[in-house]
Amino acid sequence: MSRIRQFFLHAIIWLVLLLFFVFISSRSGSVSEALVIFVYFGFCNIAIFYINYLYLLPRYLNSREYLACAASIIGLILVSGLLKYGLANVFSDTILVRGQTSGAIGFRDYYIASVFTSTFFVFTSTALKFSTDWFVNEKVKRSLEKEKLAAELAFLKSQINPHFLFNSLNNIYSLAYQRSDKTPEAVLKLSEIMRYMLQESNEVRVDLARELRYLDNYIELQKLRFKNDAYVNLSVEGDDHDKKIAPLILIAFVENAFKHGVASDPQHPIEIHIKITSDRLNFSVINRKNSHNKDLTSGIGLNNVKRRLDLLYPDRYYLNITDREVTYCTELSLVL
Incomplete structure (x- = not known):
């Protein structure tokens, strides 16, 4: 006053x-x-x-x-x-x-x-x-807590872009090294993804439809890297109209599946299921583990998204990660 x-x-x-x-x-x-x-x-x-x-x-x-x-x-x-x-x-x-x-x-x-x-x-x-x-x-x-929260979220978000860009450039480098005709298309996909990350995801909440579109672009980019030999079953059930979500929340789990899982086995494709209800998003990713992958850590991706969930959805989300001998399963339930 x-x-x-x-x-x-x-x-x-x-x-x-x-x-x-x-x-x-x-x-x-x-x-x-x-x-x-x-x-x-x-x-x-x-x-x-x-x-x-x-x-x-x-x-x-x-x-x-x-x-x-x-x-x-x-x-x-x-x-x-x-x-x-x-x-x-x-x-x-x-x-x-x-x-x-x-x-x-x-x-x-x-x-x-x-x-x-x-x-x-x-x-x-x-x-x-x-x-x-x-x-x-x-x-x-409360003002200091909000400022601290905003600063921490900004820091966490700043980690996402270099992390994702590093992996994507590696993928495009692999295509270019193989002199693949898919390299220009991969660069275009990456351009669309980066535009979303840098321009459209600066809000605390974004349209769920845009976030799902961003997820789809990422999967298509991965398929290009695998010369369309990446097998992914993506299903979306429910209406994403007028729904909001914190940006760049889901991508870490999908990226982890491609990085540490097997995407080239048609018998065991990466399963990504999204179910949208009036006030909740249920999201799951199941992938077969790559026995030849020596990088057993999930890097900064999953740790980052867990911290962002704690900050943005306190007591409003459920995350369960099941690490079995052969498969790796992530389940996320989020109150929109």
């Missing part, structure tokens, strides 16, 4: 409270007496409130001088009682009276009552200060 808005809010609250007090007082006496009490009680107690709220608490609590803070508050309460009694003597006929027949109020009784009143306003200002600081600190904390 801005200082101007905070000032007007405080002013309105005080005005409403004091006018209400004047209204109550004027019902049992004259309006002039009510105004005297309004000015006297109003300015005295408002001053006590803001001396504590704006000066004492920030001055001592921020520097962690707790004993000095307590001593200053007690001093404020005690001194304010004396000042109130001095001001009350100026309007003694209005303030220092018990009633028409009960006589005047003595110093002791008035001072004790003033101390209790001052304590109430000090307590109120302290409670407001602590609650305001708590909300401000929570807001700052």
